[in-house]
Amino acid sequence: MLGDGILKGLAETAKNFAGSFVSKERMTTVEYPEERLPLPEAARNFPFLVYDGDDWEKGLRCVACQICEKECPPKCIYIEKSKDKKPDYVGKPQIYPAKFDIDISVCMSCQICVEVCPFEAIKMNTEFELATDDRFGGLLLDRKQLARSNEYYHEIHPTEASEVDARLAEEKAKVEAKAKAAAEAAAAKAAAAPSANTPASAAVAKPQAPVEAKPATAGKAAEIAKAPAMATAASEPKPVPGTGTDGPAPLTAEDQKNAETPAKANAREPKAQGEPKE
Amino acid sequence: MSSFGIKNEKLAGWNRPPVFESDGEGELLEVAMGPHHPSTHGVFRMDVVLDGERVIKLKPVFGYLHRNHEQLGQTQSYLANMPYTDRLDYFCSLTNNWAYALAVEKLVGQEVPERAEYLRVILAELTRVQNHASTIGFLLQEMGASGTPLMYAFREREKILDLFESLTGSRMMCNYMRFGGCRVDASPAWIEATRKVVAGLPAFVDEFERFLMTNEILMARCQGIGVLRPDLAVNSGISGPMLRASGVNYDIRKVDHYGIYDRFKFRVPLGDHGDIYDRYMVRMLEMRESISILNQALKDLPAGPVMDPKAKIRNFRPKAGESYGRIEAPKGELGFYLISDGSPNPYRYRVRPPSFINLTVLEDMCLGSNVADVVLIFGSVDIVLGEVDR
Numbered sequence: 001m002l003g004d005g006i007l008k009g010l011a012e013t014a015k016n017f018a019g020s021f022v023s024k025e026r027m028t029t030v031e032y033p034e035e036r037l038p039l040p041e042a043a044r045n046f047p048f049l050v051y052d053g054d055d056w057e058k059g060l061r062c063v064a065c066q067i068c069e070k071e072c073p074p075k076c077i078y079i080e081k082s083k084d085k086k087p088d089y090v091g092k093p094q095i096y097p098a099k100f101d102i103d104i105s106v107c108m109s110c111q112i113c114v115e116v117c118p119f120e121a122i123k124m125n126t127e128f129e130l131a132t133d134d135r136f137g138g139l140l141l142d143r144k145q146l147a148r149s150n151e152y153y154h155e156i157h158p159t160e161a162s163e164v165d166a167r168l169a170e171e172k173a174k175v176e177a178k179a180k181a182a183a184e185a186a187a188a189k190a191a192a193a194p195s196a197n198t199p200a201s202a203a204v205a206k207p208q209a210p211v212e213a214k215p216a217t218a219g220k221a222a223e224i225a226k227a228p229a230m231a232t233a234a235s236e237p238k239p240v241p242g243t244g245t246d247g248p249a250p251l252t253a254e255d256q257k258n259a260e261t262p263a264k265a266n267a268r269e270p271k272a273q274g275e276p277k278e
Numbered sequence: 279m280s281s282f283g284i285k286n287e288k289l290a291g292w293n294r295p296p297v298f299e300s301d302g303e304g305e306l307l308e309v310a311m312g313p314h315h316p317s318t319h320g321v322f323r324m325d326v327v328l329d330g331e332r333v334i335k336l337k338p339v340f341g342y343l344h345r346n347h348e349q350l351g352q353t354q355s356y357l358a359n360m361p362y363t364d365r366l367d368y369f370c371s372l373t374n375n376w377a378y379a380l381a382v383e384k385l386v387g388q389e390v391p392e393r394a395e396y397l398r399v400i401l402a403e404l405t406r407v408q409n410h411a412s413t414i415g416f417l418l419q420e421m422g423a424s425g426t427p428l429m430y431a432f433r434e435r436e437k438i439l440d441l442f443e444s445l446t447g448s449r450m451m452c453n454y455m456r457f458g459g460c461r462v463d464a465s466p467a468w469i470e471a472t473r474k475v476v477a478g479l480p481a482f483v484d485e486f487e488r489f490l491m492t493n494e495i496l497m498a499r500c501q502g503i504g505v506l507r508p509d510l511a512v513n514s515g516i517s518g519p520m521l522r523a524s525g526v527n528y529d530i531r532k533v534d535h536y537g538i539y540d541r542f543k544f545r546v547p548l549g550d551h552g553d554i555y556d557r558y559m560v561r562m563l564e565m566r567e568s569i570s571i572l573n574q575a576l577k578d579l580p581a582g583p584v585m586d587p588k589a590k591i592r593n594f595r596p597k598a599g600e601s602y603g604r605i606e607a608p609k610g611e612l613g614f615y616l617i618s619d620g621s622p623n624p625y626r627y628r629v630r631p632p633s634f635i636n637l638t639v640l641e642d643m644c645l646g647s648n649v650a651d652v653v654l655i656f657g658s659v660d661i662v663l664g665e666v667d668r
Contacts, residue, residue, distance in 0.1 A: 005496075006495065009490055013426060013489070040440075041444070042444055073358040108361060108365075110453045112358065124447065
C-alpha cells in the first residue's frame with residue numbers, strides 16, 4: 001500500500017517522542033548552564049603550568065628548556081629564559097622561565113607539548129569557559145595565569161597526576177640516593193685521610209646542638225640530617241609539596257610527624273583487626 | 279543496469295561532455311549555489327547552468343577552506359603534523375591519524391604492537407559507524423526531513439564521541455595515533471563502555487531502517503537519481519561507498535589487508551544501480567559490517583603495550599626514502615604520500631583525499647537532473663570541505 005513506509009517511519013518517531021517522557025535514556029540532552037555533564041578524566045582543553053608548594057613562582061616545574069616551544073605545531077608558546085637560577089624539585093639549580101606565554105587563540109589543544117615535556121611541567125587543563133571580551137590580551141595567557149598547583153592537577157586528572165607524582169618521587173629518591181652515595185664515598189675518602197675532615201663535620205654538628213638544648217633532641221638532630229631521604233620514602237604518593245623548591249630545607253617537627261603517622265596507623269591497624277579474634 | 283531512470287539519452291556517452299541544447303524557449307539561467315548554501319556542510323559553491331529546472335552544466339568551485347595543509351606538513355616535524363591531519367576530515371579524525379601513521383611507519387619500517395593494532399581497528403570502525411550515521415542524517419536533512427533523522431543519527435554519534443573523548447581527550451580532534459602505536463592505553467572501563475555502545479548499535483541501525491528504508495518519499499527521490507556508472511567511477515578514481523554503490527568490489531581493507539584486517543570476517547556491501555538510494559543502502563549495510571568487525575575485535579583484544587618502546591617521539595628523523603600509506607577511510611581511499619630526505623620534516627607531503635576526488639564526478643551525476651536533486655546528489659557524495667580544500 002502506498003504510504004506504508006511513511007506510516008512505519010512515523011510510528012518510530014512517535015515511539016521516540018512518547019518514550020522521551022517515560023524512559024530516561026531517551027532524554028539525551030542536558031540544559032547546559034544549569035546542568036553539566038561531568039568531564040571525562042582524559043579531557044583536555046588548553047595547557048597549564050604545574051607548580052609544587054604554595055608559591056607559584058618558586059614552585060614552577062618548568063625549566064625553560066624550550067622543547068615545547070620548538071615542538072608546538074601552531075607555535076603558540078613563547079618562552080624567555082631567566083638570567084639567574086632557582087632550585088628545582090630535586091634541589092638542583094635550574095633556569096626558570098622569565099616569560100612563558102601561550103596564545104590560546106592559536107593553540108589547538110593537541111597535547112604535543114605535554115608529551116614532549118621531560119619535566120612534567122606542562123599539563124592539559126579542562127577549563128573551557130574562557131570567553132572574554134578582550135580579543136588579544138584576554139587570550140594571551142602569561143605564566144601567572146597559566147600556573148596551577150599540583151593539587152589542582154590531582155583534582156582534574158587524578159590517575160595521571162598520581163602516576164606523575166610517583167615518577168617524580170622515584171626520580172628524586174634516585175638523585176638523593178646518588179648524592180648520598182657520593183657523600184658516603186667522599187666520607188670514606190675523608191676517613192682514609194682522617195686529619196682533614198673530622199673537625200669540620202664536628203663543627204657542622206655543633207651549631208645544631210646548642211639551638212635545641214635538651215639532650216633528647218640530640219637523636220632528633222641526627223634524624224634531621226637524614227631527613228630528606230626518609231621523607232621521600234615515607235610520603236611517596238604525595239610528592240612533598242614545599243620541599244625541593246628551597247633545596248635541602250630543614251624539615252620541621254610537624255613534617256616529621258606527618259611522615260611518621262602513616263607508619264603508625266599501619267602499625268595500629270592489624271592490632272585492631274586482631275582484637276575480635278582474641 | 280538498465281533501469282536508471284534517466285530521461286535524457288544524451289547522457290549515454292559518459293566519456294565526453296554531454297551536449298545540451300536549449301529548446302529555444304526562454305534563456306539559460308546561471309545560478310551560483312553557495313558559497314553559504316544551507317545544503318553544504320562547509321563552504322562550497324556550485325556554478326549551475328539551468329534550462330528551466332534541468333541542470334545543463336555544473337562547475338564545482340572549491341578552495342574557500344584552503345589552509346595550506348600540505349605546505350604546513352613540509353615545514354614542520356612528522357609528529358607536529360599529526361594534529362593537523364585531525365582537521366582534514368573532522369568527522370573521522372582517527373582514520374586520518376591512522377593513514378598518516380601508516381605512511382610514516384612504512385617510511386621507517388616501524389612495527390606496531392598487537393594491542394595497538396586492535397585499538398586502531400576498533401576506533402576506525404567506530405569512526406566509520408558514526409560517519410555513515412551522520413552522513414545519512416545529513417542526506418535526509420537535505421531531502422527536507424529537517425531535524426528528526428539527523429538528530430537520531432547524532433544521538434548515536436554522541437555516544438561514540440563520548441568514547442573518543444574518554445580515551446583520547448577530545449571528541450573530534452583526537453590526535454591519538456603515534457608512529458609505532460597509540461598514545462595512551464585503553465582502560466578496562468573504556469573497553470567495557472565500548473562493548474556497551476557496540477551492543478546498542480544494531481538496535482539503532484534497525485530503528486533507522488524501519489524509520490526510513492521503505493519510506494515512499496525517500497525512494498521516489500533517491501531511486502534512479504544521480505546515477506554513477508561503474509566505468510566512469512573507476513576511471514575517475516572514485517573510492518569508498520560511492521564506488522561500491524556502483525557495483526565495483528573494491529575495499530582497501532580487503533585489498534591491502536593493512537593493519538590486521540585479514541583477521542576479521544566481514545562482507546563488502548555492493549550496490550547495483552549506482553544511484554543515491556544505493557549509496558544510502560551501502561552505508562547502512564557497511565554500518566552493520568562495522569559492528570560485526572567491532573564485536574570480533576573487542577572479543578580478541580589482547581593485553582600488552584600500545585606503543586613500541588623503541589619508537590621515537592622527539593628527534594624523529596627517518597632515512598631518505600618515500601612511502602604511501604592508504605586506508606579505507608569512511609569516505610573512500612585516504613592516502614598520505616611522503617618523501618623524506620633525512621631531515622626532521624618531510625621533503626614532500628601529499629594527501630590523497632577521498633572527498634576531493636569523489637567530488638570530481640559531481641557534474642556527471644547531476645547533468646540532466648532537476649535542480650532540487652543537485653542538493654541531494656551532492657549530499658550522497660559525502661564530502662567534508664576540510665578535506666576537499668585542505
